[in-house]
Amino acid sequence: MKFFLCFLALAFSLQAKELVIEDILDRQVRINLPAKRMVLGFYYTDFLAVGKKEAFDRVVGFVKDAWAVYMSENYEAYKSIIPRLEKLADVGDPQFGTFSIEKLLALKPDLFIIADWQYELIKEHLPLLEKQNIPVIVLSYNKESYDQHAKSTEILGLILDQEQRAKQINAFYKTRLDEVQSRIAKAGLKKPKIYIEFGNKGASELSFTFGNDMWGALINLAGGDNIARNLVQKWAVINNEQIIASNPDVIIITGRERELHTNKEAMVMGVHIEESEALRRLLHFKERIGWADLKAVKNERLFAAYHRASTTMADIASVEFIAKMLYPQLFKDIDPNKTYEDFHTLFMPFMPEGTYYIGGIAK
Structure with missing residues (x-):
């Protein structure tokens, strides 16, 4: 028995390793791997993409509301195949002041x-x-x-012992990004003006642009x-007069699932x-004061995208979508919906069923 326990200890020591990882802020962080009791703050689907669903077997807690409340349909879809999500502890959400260091500890x-x-x-909790x-x-x-996308994915690959898979995800993104940017550079066209708004408040009230x-x-x-580049640093509301004065060639309204019933x-x-x-709601945005005379509306270039198809490695499909809406003649053979599905x-x-991009049919 004593020999068996010593053998187990030796086997564990051979598998375990200490690693110093440079994170996205260039901090040198010492980690003992494999991590078995992780708490996840955000980027749930990228964690899942790199580590596969088995990675959640090593998660003991997460910031729940950012996924379960603000992406409820998305969360429910994934919970159906990862039942463990329902059992994970909620440590509260920093952006809404509910984060609890006590729950985390x-x-x-x-x-x-x-x-x-x-x-x-x-940051105030870091010393503890x-x-x-x-x-x-x-x-x-x-x-x-x-x-930053690539480095974050590489870090997840190291943490989850999925370095090769992380490289494949990065290659998927980079190949398509290079193709988009190469076509635009070769065409040498003037950049079309574009306005993107988070449509969570509806057509009657302006919401965040980026x-x-x-x-x-x-x-x-x-x-x-x-058009918001010099008006907004991260995200904020700009007034309707600024939109009208800028007269964008293309408008994209983003949406999520949460507002379906609220x-x-x-x-x-x-x-x-x-x-x-989605299309019924999108068409109401054409009725905003002054929008009927905007080039984007007159030329039927009012489109829609899934708000959460951003801040993730899957958002290469959104890069393709924006590029195609801006330069339709350059990207006739590119299907952003297929990229998202792929x-x-x-x-x-x-691949959850749903609607992720609406382009070219907002008439």
Whole structure:
């Protein structure tokens, strides 16, 4: 028996390793792998894409609301194939002031993975986490930089012992990004002006547009001239007069699932959303004061996209979508919906049914 226990200890020591990982903030973080009690702050689907659903067997807690409340249909779809999600502890959400360091510590995690914007919100707790020897790894997909996307994915590959899979995901993204940008560069066309708005408040009230983060950064990757670039740093509301004065060539309204039952006029897109319902809501945005005279509306270039098809490796489909809406003549052979489906077929447990992009039919 003593020999057997010694053998197990030796086997474990051979499998276990200590690694120093440079995270997205260039912090040198010492981690003991394999991590067996992780807490996940954000980027749930990228964690899943790299580690596959078995990776959640090593997760003991997460920031629940950002997925279960604000992406409810998406969360329910994944919960149906990962029942463990329902059993995970909720440590609260930093962006809404409900994060609890006590709940996190009670889980005795061996790794806390968070987004860069979450890191800024909970920095005051870091000394306590360091005192308890709980490493914190910071990732970022929000800035929509290929380098940060790739580095975050590589980090997940190291943590989850899926380095080859992480390389495949990065290659999927980079190949398609290079193709988009190469075609635009060769064409040498003037950049069309574009406005993207999160349509969660409906046509009667303006909501967030994007500067250098999220959809604003995706515009840059897709070769567009973002009318909000010099008006908004990350995300904020601009007034209707500014939109009218800019007269964008293309408008994209993003939506998610949450507003389907809470706001009958808000834009909805995503898991289990019917295209007919999404289109019905999209057409109301044409009725805004002054929008009938915008080039985007007059030329029937008002489109829609799934809001959560951003800040993730799957958002290469959104780069293609924006590029195709801006330069339709250059991307006749590119199907963003197929790219989104291909990503899920290759790297996700399944492809949820729903509506993710609406282009060319908002008449």
